[in-house]
Amino acid sequence: MTEKEYQLQQTRVMKFYCRLPEYFLEDARIFEGEIAVSTGPIAYEQRQSLRYEAISEGMPWGKLWDSAWIHLAGEFPESWKDREVIFQLNVGGEGLLFDAQGVPFYSITNTSSLVRHYRKEYVQFGSCTTPGKFELWLEAAANGLFGREEDPDYPDQHGDFGSIRKLRYGLFRREVWALALDLEVLMSLLHFPHTAGDFGFPETPAFPEGSAREKQLMRILSRAVDCFAGNPENATVARAILAEALQTPALASAMTVTAIGHAHIDTGWLWPVRESVRKAARTFASQLMLMERYPDYVFGASQPQHYLFIKENYPALYEKIKQRVAEGRWELQGGMWVECDCNLASGEAIIRQFLHGKNFFRDEFGIEVKNLWLPDVFGYSAALPQIIRKCGCDRFLTQKLSWNQSNKFPHHCFRWIGIDGTSILSFFPPEDNYNATLVPEMLNYGVNNFSENDTIPEIISLFGIGDGGGGPKEEYLERGIRCANLEGCPKVRFGRADEFLERLGKYEKELPAWHGELYLELHRGTLTTQAEVKRNNRRCEEMLIAVEKLYAGRDLKEYPARELDRLWKLLLLNQFHDILPGSSIAPVYERTRKEHQDILESCAKLMAALKDKSDCMTFVNTLGTPYHGLVKVPGKEGWLPLTLAPHESRTLHTFDSENIVCLREDRVLENEFLRAEFSMAGELVSLIEKSSNREMLSAPANVLKLYHDRPNANDAWDIDSFYVNEELADAVWCTKITPAKSGSLWSELTLEFAIGDSTLRQTVRLAKGAKELIFATTVNWQEEHRLLRVEFPTSIHNGKANFDIQYGFLERPIHRNTSWEEAKFEVCQHQYCDLADSAGGLALLNDCKYGVSVHENIIGMSLLRAPTYPDKTADRGEHEFTYALMPHTGDFREAGVREAAASLNRPPLMIAGGLKAWKLPVKLETFSGSVVLEVVKKAEKEDALVVRCVERHGRFGRCEIHFDAPYRTITECDMLEWNPVGKAMKSGAEVSFRPFEIKTFLIK
Template sequence: MALTIEWKHRIELWEKALWNACYRPLQTLYLEGFATTEHLTPQQALQRTFSPMPPGTAWGAKWEYGWFRTLVTISPEAEGKRVVIRINTGGVESVVWINGQPAGSFGWGHTEITLTRQAAAGQRFEILLESYAGHGHITVGDGPYPDGVESVPEPGPTQCVVGDSSVGIWREEIYQAAVDFSTLFDLSQLLDPRSLRACQIDEALMDATLLIDPELPEEEMLETIRAGRERMRPVLEKRNGPTMPTLFAFGHAHIDVAWLWPLVHTQRKMAATVLNQLALFEEYPEFRFLQSQPHLYWMLQQYYPEIYARFKQAVREGRVIADGGMWVEADTNLSGGESLIRQILYGRAFFRDELGVDSRVLWLPDVFGYSGALPQILKGCGMIGFATQKITWAYNGGEQFPYNIFWWEGIDGSAIPAHIFTDYNSEMRPRNLMERWNTRLQANGIHSMIQSFGWGDGGGGPTRDHLEFYRRVQDLEGLPRVRMASPAEFFEDLFAHGLPRERYVGELYFQAHRGTYTSQARTKRGNRRSEFALREAEMWGCAARALQGFDFTPQSLWEQWRNLLLHQFHDILPGSSIARVYEEAEAAYAEILAAAGQTAQQAARLLSGSGAGRTAFNSLPWPRRALFATPQGEVEVELPPCGWAAIPNQPADASPAPSARAFKAADGFGLENELLTARFNRRGELISLWDKETGREVLAGPANRLCLYKDVPTKWDAWDLDSMTELLPVATDEPVEMEVLTEGGLAARLRLRRRLHHSTVEQVITLRRGSRRIDFATCVDWQERHKLLKVAFPFNLHTNEVVSEIQFGHLRRPNHRSRQYDADRFEICNHKWSALVEEGRGAAVLNDSKYGLSARGNTINLSLLKSAMAPDMNADRGLQTFTYAVYYWNGSLLESGLLREAYDLNVPPLVVEGTSAAEPVSLFRLDQENIVIETVKPAEDGSGDIILRLYEGMRTATRCTLKTALPVQAASQTNLLEEGAQPLDFANGEIQLDFRPFEIKTIRLHV
């Protein structure tokens, strides 16, 4: 029978009563403690002075930790019982030591810790806690803020108040009955109320409420509990038929490496979470727990070596699933291509060398979109599958993603099995399991999904509740089967039952969090500069080792690489963390740049010679004309590909012709060379770009037009950029000052100064001789709240798509909003360039540190700055420097020179003191300019071999010749992890290579 409302109310009341009766306090615990900002060991903390801190005591300034202690003596009443403690310090999270041993944690997901499962009267337990006070108000965006209101106000001198703490008996029989009861009640509410199964469950629950009497004295009440459990037992033992799907389950505690807390606090989060899991392993031998990020293992190893040793042993025993692929769960939109490879290279190496496991699945549950370059990277790194859930989180609407299990095909045609589930911090109650299956994206071709369970981000991971429910729902009639297994086992089962039929091509675009392409601009600039600085250091370090015996190994820059990869975590690089995270990120980038720069300088000086003068090094795989300042003026030097040349001390006597010139006109200013004439109005807007070669106007309207918009996202402030933002322009009609800065010669320059709302802008606009590129070197003193700054470039071109560079290639996306998915992509991600392309010409907007843009019709709008107010209320305020450029060409995209120009803007030549005054030297040459040498690095095995990473960048099959001047004895091709070498024909310093469109190749040179 279907439950009547009256019976349902009774069952709900009994369920609540059972859960409330699980804990019976025996005595109050009183705490004593102190607060500090130091990171202390327990031994150090116990040397400090502890003062009484009874309930009601206020403590905890910003960033402080409280150390608390108390003593528990087991009373005779608890003899033979399970005894637990509940301690409320008032802090956010607490790590707990019992009798000197790390034992567990308290947090919002973990409210009690078991002292003993079989208490003995008189037992004594010394309790020590380290509790985090917090750092003030936490917000991810609370909507519009009134003028003058701080979104993240500073906290007062104390943030926490000590609450009530106690020790008590955990009434295990009542707890087991509560889990039985909730399992069945949950299930009955999911079934057809007229089904036989639902009726039998309802009858059992009704009878149980008649049998269980919570009001009786202890022993009599427990007898009724046993009778109620016995009545429920038959319906709990019913098993499924053969056609039920399977959920592959494992414990999980998604721990953001940094987010609404600083990196240093993540160390405690990791320790707290691991301690909870170690305790569960002892009681639940079937339990398995996924910990994905090597950096978190590394943190634990550095700061809690005793806990790490126990956790590492659990990995060896198979209780901990050590898998995930990357060093951290990195953003894949913004990170460079080589960085993504290093994430997996170093991540898999840690799993293998330190933990003795082979990580084969990329686990990225919380990343904000997935690059179309990833399938090739994953396949080249030996991965067997990719799993995420974030794509389903389209809370502002949009076109639903079609699949849960599918082949994901990347921009080069590589494909890898992929799985999209729907939550990474699930519970294990029947309603969660049924929801997982019933909300799947596809009906056919699917028989299983992943179910990761546990409390994340400070919740401390799974609890006993998760595992007790698991024991009841593994094969419970009416629910999907649940199997404790790893992500790798999920994919292996998928292979065994037949690979997916569905295929999805291109990037996995996330229909939210579009503001993360722009938020925290200084961090994004630091990332771009650091990636190229490490590239530079590795190239010249390898060259100097091969030619001059320079001490350079794979370990030389490991700390800098680890630091870079760490800050590519998906809540750091995207710009969605608190202010302290970005203060520390900017300091980290400064250290990376200093160390990489020092290595590059030392190596280059060995290569350049010690004679008087200067030498310029070009790490790009094509020749370039570079400008250098001398006391007598600018000089232009032809630099060979991947090589170096001396810089003259002064310009040549004869002025170069033709040259560039800057001029002032009646209605504005202009720049001109032999290819282009650019005219600017008095607002600094580029109103004409005349192509002399074809006699055509390039622009369709004013360009370099700075557009300011009101930007108040409806949900996640730093993360989102809503579609209505473009409907909220802010007037920017303040006066503009312009002047000719450099009249002419090798380069002509204009300077622009202006106010922009509450901010100021200065630009130096440069056109060089013989160039089709105009650079806009920009400095902004940004003082806005909830504003978005874009720069618009409308072109006189017609196309239905915008071409944007991503890692190792480019994507084509619509520049219209004809269908829902077209409209959903109103803000997209690019790396160094985006272009509008006709068959015989095109125009591009280049950048040195910007990622977000919108393209509508014939206009590219590059996003420059976004001033979110949460979780960092001063995001991006202060000085911002960056350069963008406009570039125009005639001919096909393949012949455009676009790759050269974009790299040239991002990779300035390296200049060192000293020169040999010899002929220019080129270490590597390619005869096709659509092939890029992205990386030159030492082989990871320490052999002294050199690894080259090359890719095809223009989407066309290409045969090319790689020529090297290094003393190479042989060459081979490997996978991206430098494994599986296949010999290549190598003669006279040359290798013939065939590339498919967007293919990445890894070449090992045996020096």
């Protein structure tokens, strides 16, 4: 066979394959139907109350996000008895079929402009056992698999929603369908252009180009086409010809692929959260049907929140899931409530993801999940390994780092070691995909790409269509069956992910190690986009912990456990990895804002419920560290200086906040620790730490810079490195400086700026006794595709800086020596970053900003973005945020940088009317000063206190834990409060901590 003959036959086979769906239906008929359209979902039980009208193929029925109930009627003739029936349904959106009892049983997905093979419109109904009339109910949604699927930067990508395209049923020519699958597998072995273009993975042919085996297979394919000869009755004979190739076994040395059915469902993204409820139902219903047809098939799904959606909205479906879980056919995956963002969520919030997630799986199914399942999260904090381990998991799976923009991550199976030294066995599926397809070419790519294929003889494949695509289709399972033992590809077997991950343990000692964070070299803009959501998320995190401590200081009979459980779960849902990062559509954030407001208002009500009726005000410091700063008293002018010990409450009966005593006609703020001078341009031109008489700046600082912000792709997600070359130099100017107000308690200077079409106002404040210069900022932001940053050139030279992360800090290089360091031009911080040398340094504190860069001597922080996709109004409007500069001598830990940042983020609770007697029954006496009492709450399952302590300085620490009656014993336990660690101790017991260790105790 010459090269030209080969190409001729290849084209012929491919065109034949594409024609085969025309033969799937025999004796095709059109459904009679009627439809009732609504703007939102209507429950199955209420569908009959709607107004219906007749429909037919070609009829438009709704606009984006509309819903509909479609009633379909047909008739099976007597000649169809005991023959297989198939439906072809395409309603221009997603759909879910219900049986006569109102239980969902199969889904369709008709629009996906991105990947054609994601579409699903054939429903294999089964045998016609009872000829005669029948009817169906279909719930439809006028949206694509990926929501709207329309990016304004790419207008050619769009979906055709809400249009009736196919309403047909007929006899199922299973042999023709099977012939198409036989061809598909063999075409993939030969790397047909069709397979690569449709499935979207790198070229990985099974046989060398021009090899004898390649030509032999092409001849077999061509003979099958000859035999079919345009007659579907010849499909069986054509398949017999192909069987010659499909029955040739794999090499004895071929690797094994454990294939697990999967459907990654984003809790909110390019569709509202309400649609995720139905996406979960569509997916889960379809997989239950497939399990009936394929006895070896195993499906898995993560996120307890999704199971709760099903339990609350589709109880009969939920009971079927529980049955399959009990049989081992349905795998519960991942310990978190949702697959949450792991850059922005606080350490305690991540622990609560596990606490609520694993409790749900245990309570509902009697199963403890032992893995963390996060295929799609945008980077992983170096604090995670310890949290994963102490929440009862010892395996971690993701694939997201395969998306790296610059550097290829060197491992797929490795030991991930966190800041405290905890090691977690981690696996990245080497197909670089969590929507795998089980075609030979993709399987071959996976085993060849697997970095540890010289040590480990198997990989895992997460196959199926996520985000409402219904998970795997029948076609995917059929491919897996054909590839079970096939020449030219690895051996495929269906199995469970947890068993695969457990088998990896025997190789653990041979695996490489990776220390520190798993930084994704992409999606850096998610540290900044949707700033209001990020601010409110942090406020909610801090407030919930504070209210828990408030009630822990009272009789536990008063503890609002049910309400706090509800509020935590609202927060955890909104920490999903496309919600909190800012990469969702506007309707998602409309809900998030309401739920954040619900949390904050509900916490305020819980606080108010404890107030006394006296004419006073109580301030409660819920931090495990001292609070020192100014507080604003409602209804009073000026500020009140306040210093509180850890967990101290103070009731005040008078509020003599000092008035301003003079106006100074200069631009200097000064107290006993700092002297700050501003220029007429509103820049900070000098910042002197007075005890050392050190100038902290090398050039004007607090410089606001505006950049053109147009990433190459992924508008809301990305900041590309070239943004620094596109500064809009004349877009920022100071419009007004109000001279410093000075009193004996504080000084203030007001700066006002015009920034493009926006305005920014800063009140720069320095309090008596304070070591921080505060920048309280409000912005009216009206930009589009702009990035606002603030920069602080320092006089400090060092090769590294420290960044606050969850329950610890991370030291990062701040030079650009290698491509790995170049890629980290924007990194994540939580409440502070610190740049220092041996004499001292400068810390930048913040109350809601996460994106930061420290390059050589310049600290820069991203303040606001203005993307237009997927939310065209993202970030426009009013914003409030505060940051602070804190010069210090010596080490930042002894200087109290973390404590100052904590005070900025969680000021004392203010309870008007006073607080009935309050005293936290737990006290920490620390010998190293580095162990902090972070959490005190009621235990989840019993009347006991849970106490969480953290070593914050990265050093060995010791403390004593004291507690009051009626509490008698304290026992260390895991973070889930399930399992004790060691023996019970009495009050005053001394406890040792490793660097950055988090310890949880149960006090009974």
